Amino acid sequence: MKHIGALQAVVTADLSDREPTGVELDAIEVEMPLISAEVELLDVQISLLDRPASELDTRRLRRARRKVLAARLELTNQLAPMTGVGA
Known part of the structure; x- marks a missing residue:
């Protein structure tokens, strides 16, 4: 079997190999309540498959959906002053 591989060293770094920046981590932190609510909704949906x-x-599913909507609303209200939406 013949090995196929790169003969030269990589000149530029692959973007997928880098760590997230502080700004990216801060954005994730701001969105974490929404991410958690969406994961909870997904868990309920999977359990009902x-x-x-x-x-x-049905109550668990409805509660999880409301939680996602509330998290989206809260995130939108937090980000609206920064983006100038609604001004």
Whole structure:
């Protein structure tokens, strides 16, 4: 079997190999409540894939959806003054 590989050293760094910058980490931190709410909603949706939803499951799903909407609204309200939206 013949090995196929690069014969020369890489000249430029691959962008996927770098660590996130401080600004990117700050943006993730600001969005973390929304990310967490979306993960919770996804967990509920996955749990309902293979069985019919009971009344309790329906409430959990509705609560998770409301949590995502509230997190999106909060994030939008935080970012609106920075972007000039609604001014």
